[in-house]
Amino acid sequence: MRRSALYSSSRSARPAASPPETSASASQAQDSAPAQQAPAPRRRRLSLSSPVLMWSAILLLSALLALSLSLSLRPQQRPITQKDINAAVLKTMETQVLPSEYAKAYENIRPSIVRVVGYVKKSKLKESMGKSHGVPRAKPKALGPAVEPDTNDDNEEVEQGVGTGVVIIDKGVILTNLHVVSGSDRIRVTFQDGLEADAAITGVQPENDLAVLQASKIPDDLIAATMRSTGDLAPGDKVMAVGFPFGIGPSASGGIVSGLKRAFRSPEGKQEMNNLIQFDAAANPGNSGGPLVTMDGEVVGIVTAILNPTPARTFIGIGFAVPIENAASAAGLPPF
Template sequence: MKKAPLYSRSPRRQATPAAVPAAEAVTQVAPLAKPSGRFAALRQRIKRHERWFWGLAMLLLLGLALFNNRAALSPPAYTPKQIDAMVRQSLEEKPLSSNASKAYQTVRGSVVRVLGLMTEGDEGDDSEPPRAAAAGKSKGGDGTPVERGIGSGVVIIDNGTILTNLHVVAGARRIKVTFADGHVSDAQIINIQSHNDLAVLRARSIPDDLQAATMRSTADLLPGDEVTAVGFPFGIGPSVSSGVVSGLKREFNSPDGQQTITNMIQFDAAANPGNSGGPLVTNDGAVVGIVTAILNPSRQRTFIGIGFAVPIENAAAGAGMPPF
């Protein structure tokens, strides 16, 4: 019996797949891989604040541009030698004020000229003042007031209280003081410290803008510190001289040997007759002493480099002021 063939001998036409509709073709395309969670969150945040991020980017670009411009316009770095030359040129064109000048400008409104007057026939010792630091003139013969002593003083209270040396006004029948602005007034002695050769005066009238000096303790004063003396040497002034503290706690004996003053400041700023009673000040214009004496081994009453001042603590105590 004849078996049926397992395969047909006629070629079998392969079936053509049916066309897929366009819509279905699209849907059948494999989707792109989804971004990770962090990246997606960042994209969403940038999208929500897109304007903010653009503004920040513009600011960063603008700052970078300004930085580059400043770097381009900044002056070149100078060498130490160039800097030194520029400083020297600047000082030559406009020199700095000296320490003595600054000190004087600070205290000048407080310095006064003190004049002791007497008339012919007045009693009193006309001998050379024991401190040899007050300028004096002989008496006239017509009974008119004449100068007995010319010295200096410093205002310590703005009510017209003035410190000076006792030997400037001792024996005077009338005392006149001339303030920095030219105002002239009579004054009277309200207290004395004979052991320190100090006198406290009170002016009867004062300028409207009277300036009292600033006083400073001598506790931190050291040899070598710069000081300035202001006064009226031989009646000329106000005159300024500068120097340093030469020593502390010095003892001075008067030329006649009748008085010894202790605890004095020794200085080398020029002082001459007429400087007595004037202030000795530091660089900041603070009064640390009252110029009282000069030392000269000869009988000449001129300065040879050694001057003495009473510490302001002693002087202020004479005026009834509390200690520092």
């Protein structure tokens, strides 16, 4: 009779049947073994990169040392002084061509310069020429049938003389010399832009040979000259005369103030003027009535006469101008 197998109810013998656990722990040990052995390659990488870090540090330190050495050897820049600035400005002025003082003065006064022409009728001119030369009128000889005189020809206007004027008020008020317009039947002025207009005498100052004109029409952009007191004017100061010498112009000529408070007597001895500005800028017939200006282009006088003991009536280095204070009073303007 076959017996059934007997199984013990005790559990003390179960530990003997735990080989699977052993294998599991072995597998865990095997799994953990790589984890414990993993740091070996990391240590290997650190050991490989340490020379690179070392050389990088060396190079960085070397660069810092070189930079500090160069900074220490570089000369220290001193602060810029006013002397340095002046030297730089002078050097720039030497290397770059700048407009001259006379060019600046001319540019400032040019818009205010006016050409003044006086016209007279031929009949009047013939009378004045006959009187001036003392030539008696002779009776014409009979040469045939009588011819009616051409009265229209006698009424024709001819140019008596050319002078210069300067605009002192932008409404068309012009200063010039009295001898430029005296005795004229008609006065014609020409402005900078070419506009021509008739003008009338509104004031005179015979003792200073001055006349004030009013133009019948003016340019839209007419500019009046700036007048300057002669109180600080001194011999040796640069001046410029602007006008129409012999009808050519406007022409500019430069010079200096030769003297102040000069007296001048006309060649005919009819008039003596005092308190004049003497200058050596070239002036000739046609400059009369034009401005004498400073290097700022400001008017200090009105050119009125030149001294030449010969009959040539050309410039020999001595010119005279009426101070602008006198000229302004002729126009009814307040003194400076």
